[in-house]
Amino acid sequence: MEFTLTDTQQMLQDTARRLVRDRYGFEQRKAVVASALGYSAELWKEYAELGLLGLELDEDHGGSGGSFEDLAVVVEAFGRGLVVEPFLSTVVLGAGLVTRAGSAAQKDAILPKVAAGEMKLALATGEPKARYSLERIETGAKRDGDGYLLNGHKAVVLGADSADLIIASARTAKGVSLFLVPRDAKGVDVRTYPNMDDRRAAEVTFDNVRVGADALLGPEDGALLHLEAAMDRGAAAICCEALGTMTVLNELTLDYLKTRTQFGRPIGKFQVLQHRMADMVIAEQQARSMVQLAAEHANLDDAKRRAQAISAAKVQVGQSAQIVGRGAIQLHGGIGLTIEFVAGHYFRRLTAMEMMFGDQAYHLKRFAA
Amino acid sequence: MELTYPKEAQDFAEQIRAFVRAELPAAIKQKVLFHKRISRDEQVFWQRKLVEHGYATPGWSKEHGGPGWDALQRHVYDDVMSEEAAPPAIPFGESMIAPVLFAVGTPEQKAHYLPKIRTLEYFFCQGFSEPGAGSDLASLKTRAIDKGDHWEVNGQKTWTSLAQYANMIFCLVRTDTEAKLQEGITMLVFPMDLPGITVRPIITIDGGHSVNETFFDNVKVPKFGQIGEPNKGWTYAKLLLGHERTSIARIGQSKRELRHLKALASEQESDGTPLMEQQAFREKVAALEIELAALEITALRIISTAGKGHSPGVEANLLKIKGSEIQQRLTEMMLEAVGPYGLPFDTNKGLGETNLPPIGPEEAASLGPNYLMTRVVSIYGGSNEIQRNIIAKSLGL
Known part of the structure; x- marks a missing residue:
């Protein structure tokens, strides 16, 4: 028995598989991995043009309002070619979080840019002692005037080097909160390295990083x-x-x-x-x-x-x-x-x-x- | 779980332990513990120390310049050396070609090769596998033609471990193309700097360089390097591989890695407690420990019958299969122990070739490469499928 794809999914599958077949040969991939960026900016643009980056986003934000199953078809095709572009960190994790937890203003500021391939995201949750837990974190965000001051160490952050915006979890007064931190903000250090699968990750440290009140993503203490x-x-x-x-x-x-x-x-x-x-x-x-x-x-x-x-x-x-x-x-x-x-x-x-x-x-x- | 040795063996163990603790440089010990690469110089340095103190070539009889230990002493030696994280001996010379020389070498060959093998002045590599001859080793095609005072060798070997360090090679070459496959093979020994030899590195998925392709283009091998009779090489190779299979069970090493795993899992936190205290993980470690204990006792049983004229044939295959499976399981669990920190793959760091500060726990860097590369232990030295075939055949199946 096989699960049947919708017409849209069939089309997506054809598109994604063709792309992988034509553009992700062994030698082509090797060149991309060895490049300074570690992924292909050209292909990222193509993903945007093909509508893959905004697949799940609603039309108001430049997307096509697809389902996770639609996305799954694309991701499966990427798995066939060992695609290294930061799709997971930007589209699945980052944009997914902003869609669900973001304010109208945050969504408007971020999602259309993601869909257009103009902004990349990373989610920083892991920490040296957290293992796979989302709660056992030590990174803290303290109230500082009308904003917050972040301090801590985030471990093995996927796609941090290519991200414009890092979504970081931090302990606040009564729980865990999420913050949007520009990667180039003062006090953010990103130590990049390749992972076993040739994708890049980084140790991200926050040293008195100051963000405004509008950096809070979702409810304070309730993320x-x-x-x-x-x-x-x-x-x-x-x-x-x-x-x-x-x-x-x-x-x-x-x-x-x-x-x-x-x-x-x-x-x-x-x-x-x-x-x-x-x-x-x-x-x-x-x-x-x-x-x-x-x-x-x-x-x-x-x-x-x-x-x-x-x-x-x-x-x-x-x-x-x-x-x-x-x-x-x-x-x-x-x-x-x-x-x-x-x-x-x-x-x-x-x-x-x-x-x-x-x-x-x-x-x-x-x-x- | 620790086995108790007889009193004499315990004293022997203490004597070796004292030697290693006094003589093994901390830097080399750290490299072994953390799965980093041992350089040629370090390997030779350590071998010379062993020679100096009478601990080199533990498997050799006194007649050949070795210590003449019995099987239990050799087991204890391996156990203590591994426990103390001394660099494992390079097997190609002392454990592989040397036993063939003992058996069929001429007095002149023994006098020439053995002392140099013992000191690692002759650093050997092995020329067996070819691109078309892996499990089916007997189908090898590297050709040697008799030119009177020398053999002329043409062809290609692959998976030549440490050829980049080696100055000598032992090779299986085809000398009779008419005979049955196994009956047209000769064993040759020659220097790696003879004209016409080219070594090309093979980089493996751990990012390391331990194996090579070796090419022979009209290489003139002096007849002195012919081992035993022409066209009898297959018989010698089987003798040699039996020794390889026994040594690659790596029981002592696995015992050390098990301790390493426990230490690692005690330092790693999971849900606020050390991973080692988590029931599920603890039980997986226990299961592995039991399997390893069984293997060690099996090895000791084999040793005790070996002295009584029982030839250790199929047992070598058993040790190789179980030993390799346990080694792999250990690398799997060590990688699991460090969780997400198994992902960073700075291979220079992992192999100990940079002094950059570690990403995550110091031990983590080598665990990914180590896991990947240890898949080789069920492939090399005769794949585990081949080993099982040999056991099945010995059962009359």
Whole structure:
């Protein structure tokens, strides 16, 4: 059984897959990753022109009012090509948060620019001791006149180097609040590095960063619900992307089994390798089902039901990604571990995804709670 | 879980421990603990220390210049060396080609090669795999033609570990194209600086350079480097691989990594308590610890029968399979332990080649690269699928 795509989704899928196929070949991607920016500004512009950046935003803000499922189709295609542009941080996390928590003025100021490809966002929630928790943070925001003073250290912030605006969580008097902080504000330090999957992240520190009252995003002390929703969207998107990545990796492995010969025959003729390949395909199918579930629930307001679905998906996809990723390397042998061959890059991306928005242990605990 | 050794073995362990603690530089120890790369100079420095104190080449008999230890002593030695984070010995010379030389080398070859292997003056690499000959090693194509006083070698080897450090290579080459695949192979030993040898690095997905492609273009190998008889190389290779498989179980190393994992998980907080105190994580560590204890006892059982004329055949395959699976599991759990800090991938930092301040916990930098690269242990030295085939065959299946 296959879930059917709407006409719009079919069109989106064709567009995104074509783009990945034509513009994201191994060598093309390698050049993008090695460039000073670490992503392609040219492709970012194209995503905007194709309407991908504003897909989920309403028409008043330059978007096309699509659903998360529409977005999921695009993200899955990006996963197939290991696309490195900061789509997740800007569109899924950043714009998603502004849409839900932002004032009319904030939405007007930010969302049309995101849709047009003129502004990028990053969400800074993690901290050195927080692990995957959204609450256990030490970064603080103190009232300072009519604004706030921010101090703290945010860890592994995806897309911080390319972001114009960083959305940071901080402890306020009675809870957790969110603040819009321009990346170039005085006192913001961004130490950028590549992650295992070639995307960039950064350690972001705030040293007496002063922001105005209008920097507060959502209710003071009451941002946790919004943050949880954003992280669920992030996890759901990662699941969709992982599915695309797994699908291609399975195709690569299958192709290798059919073409690599040892002992005078294709290695795919050996039963022990056939069974492992079969398990990898089963894993992909199990993931596919849960990705569908995740996409349907990603924007649900009922936080409890949403959390159940997203955590279930993240656990299954995490398991599947390990079966597919490790299996692919084993079946490829040494070649799978070389930087000049594509399979290893898919494995690296799948490994990285496990550590984003909560690992299997985190989501298993959350699901069972 | 600690096993108790007999009194003599305990004394022996203490003696080795005292030596390592006195002689191993802290900087090298740190590198081993944190999975950083050991330089050639450091490796040679440590080997010379071992030689000086009579602790080099633990597997060699006195006749060949080794300490002549029994199997239990060798196990204890490996255990203590690993626990104290001494750099693991480079296996190619002392554990792979040396046993072949013991068995079939001429007196002149033994006199020439063995002392230099012992001091690492001869730093060996291994020329077995080829692009078309991996698991099916016997299909190798690198050709050697008899030119009277020398062999002329043409072809390509791949996955040549540490060829960039090596000044010697042992190679399997095809010397008879008419015979059955296994019966036309000869083993040669020669210097890496002979004219016509080119080494090209293979960069792996951890960002590191440990393997290479090695090309031979009309390389003239003196006959002195021919090991044993021509066309008997396959037999020698099997002997050599048996030694490789036993040593790559890495039980001592895994015990050290298990301790490292526990320390790491005790420092990492999860929901306000150390990760190590979280039930689910704790139980996963426990399961792994039990598996490792079982493997160690299995190894000791094999050792105790080895002395009684029982040949350790299939056991080597067992040790390789379980040993590699445990090593992989350890890297998986260490990566899990540091949570999101497993993501930063500054490979220079991870491999210990920069002094920049760490991102996140100091130990975290190497864990991603280490996880990725440890996938190789179920591939090299004969893939685990091949190992299982050998076990199944020995069962009469």
